[in-house]
Amino acid sequence: MASVSTPPPGAKTMVLNMGPQHPSTHGVLRLVLELDGETVVRCEPHIGYLHTGIEKTAEAKGWWQAITLTDRIDYLCPLTNNLCYVLAVEKLLGLEPPPRAQWLRVLLNELTRLNSHLVWLGTHAMDLGAFTVLLYAFREREDILNMFETVSGQRMMTSYFRVGGLALEPPLDFFGRVRKFISYFPSKIDDYEALLTKNRIWIGRTKGVGYISADDGIALGLTGPCLRAVGVDWDLRKTNPYSSYDKFDFKVPVRTEGDVYARYLVRMDEMRESTKIIAQALEGMPEGPVNADAPHIVLPERERMKTEMEALIYHFKIVTEGFRVPPGEVYQAVESPRGQSAYYVVSDGTTHPFRMYVRAPSFANLQALPKMVEGRLIADVVAVVGSIDIVLGEVDR
Amino acid sequence: MDKVLFLIFAGIAVGAAANLLRSRHPIHSALSLIGVMGALAVLYLLLGAEFIAAVQVIVYAGAIMVLFVFTIMLLNAGAEVPTSGSMLARYLGIPLLALLLLQLVRLLLGQYPPDQASSFGTFVGPTEKIGRLLFTQYLLPFEVTSVLILVAVMGAVVLAGRKP
């Protein structure tokens, strides 16, 4: 098969290079499109423009230093990646964080889902010409980022979770802020929906566009909202619960149409469900410590270090040498806003990961792009790229 | 004043027409043709035929020539390479052309002596009158023409719709 970039001589088609610098390829995705008029005959995604070598770098970091790398894989949902990595390491260690830490992790993960979906909504709508939605969505995202800053000191690169618990107990006004946020956020979702959901132009641009069947979706490894939009009820929070998700009551939105509009509706419903989960997490927030009782793994509190010899020694050991993880390998998957995000971590018993492999949902979902756009118009490519919600940092890692 | 304007725009029309023949690139030829149309429209306007002038621009320059340009852009036609041409055209072309033009001038002058030529602004054709004539006296030719165009459009659609 000839490559798209070099069509046979005399071909009636035109090759259009879309990206890596293009306003609608969400970063540095490069699509080489073979066009017949405005119809896409073939589409070939070229990736690797944002390759950072995070997986390899992790092998040179200590177990707890590698947490900071996981933020940078998917920069729109850093806390989900933090969570997945620490869950994997905790599984290797056989460590169970206390309930309060688990609840806080759920709460922050759902806030992260909102954060990610808001960016998706804004950029997706802007690609289709609805500029205002972007600024509305970013207004609420700003509140979420401020909350992240409150707990972790960082807006995007949070690195807030630790093996065995959390970095710190969240400051007192954090819960009040979250409570205020979820009290008004549902009405903001109504605002976005008022601009788009019943808009004739929006429906015309998205309904029936980028269709994929359930069989194709599963065969190509689709996960997350893209898979749930083709009618497969698969959400790891329900099917393989982690971090006490089984104790929360929420619905998994599923639609069967498999087009861009279905993906849009699924994500909008997910935002409403996430708000409910956050409300439940606030309500049932258990009291107690936020870190497991494992002094050789969890850094001691600052105050104890000043009075207790053991605390000082543990601190010195963890910071200089790191902690050791028993040999073994583990695969831990979580439901990220984009789909199944998973870390496969191998330990050889030292203070560094022997191997860290990341199963990135964007990477797998991107595979389905040619299937969704071939035979459709060039304007649909933009709609479909927006609807599968890729983050290039995660695709290239 | 009118004479000066006439000379200017007649000059533009002739110059653009010459450029149309001379240009190697189809886009340049098409643009020259638009120039001819525009200049002609101004000449009509000087004669007082406002409606004809406007239609000239709307139909010829604004619609038909847009399609020409559209097609040239779509095919992405490049500059043409001049062929060597025939000996006959090279040696007899210009004298024959000059003869033809002379004959035309002689005929026109014979039919419309200078003192009878229509002067500027006298050829007043209000839009209303043209419309009335089209729909009464010339109704049959008008309708026949529209049917002809309809048939041509249908033919084009059928030809374009046929799968290769």
Next chain:
Amino acid sequence: MDLTILIISLAKIAVVLTVLFTCVAYVVWLERKVAGRIQNRWGPHRTGPFGLLQPAADFLKALFKEDFTPAQVQRPIYFLAPFLAMTLALMSIAVIPFGENVTIAGRTIFFEITDLNIGLLYIFAVTSLGVYGIALAGWSSGSKYSLMGGLRSSAQMISYELGLGFAVVGVLILSGTLSLRGIVNAQSGFWFGIIPKWYIWPQFVGFLVYLTAAFAETNRTPFDLPEAEGELVGGFHTEYSSLKFAMFFTAEYTNMITVACLATLLFFGGWMAPLPWAWVQHVPALVLLGMAALMTRTALRTYRLERRKSYFAVPGLAGIVGLIGLAFLHPVFAAVAAPMFWFASKVFVFLFLYIWVRWSVPRFRYDQLMHLGWKVLLPVAAANILITGLVVAL
């Protein structure tokens, strides 16, 4: 005599162009300001009070940008295209009447550059040529994105010109003239002594078709496909920079003003006052004085927040506005300026509508746009002509 006419015409052209350029500049400012408020932000507010100097800053910026010419362009046409776009956009303003003719001291003052018998046809002729600027820009840039933008716009403008032309035929049937002044004069008077005899009422369908087609004709959202930045980067002006880009920009906003003027003239009675009662003649004075008061108050408030001295310039501006408002109390001034006030207000409403729509809706897809133009607007407009013709004939 000839020379006086020439001089008066030239002076009129100079005045109209100056006003037009100022309007274009401040429509851009308005667009950014309104977009800002719609999107929960401020819009320009650092350059001068309320960002009022932003147009000047924008112009200077365009002027000082590097004028970059890519290597693969078709030279003469690449340079010709922006000039063509801007010149044609400016030409159509020539036949727009801004107010009622008045006779002062035995001299009649016409509020337009020229009143052609075929004013409307002239505008259609000029706008039908406007497509060349865009099509040629797209073609000569030698870039695939530009080419596709150029092709799209050619197809779009040809399609929507038909709808636009058909939409106004109803108005022509009712008024029986192609002169824009004549069309406005045909709309004078009131039904039942209260409803103005504007063509918006009998020609409501025609107006809707006109409005939709005008959005497409000016390449604005939801019909901004030639420059759909989501797909075609910049569309036809991808490869243009600096002043050449500014020319396309000016052309776009000038076209917007032209179609807004035309909508006012054809469907909303041009410079006619909207209500029959005598007190209506005092409305301009009231509105302008109110505006002056509002400007002063807002400027002083904003000064308290931002502490920038430039806000003290605003009460000065407000003073000028207020003086004009007071002048409206004089009957002679009111007779001359009130029609212009009504005309400007109506045009402003249309411009605001354009801006409002742009920042509220997504963009059509190319085939949907063509479908709308040919299969919806054109038949509707044709049916409208048929019905109007029937009603007039009966």
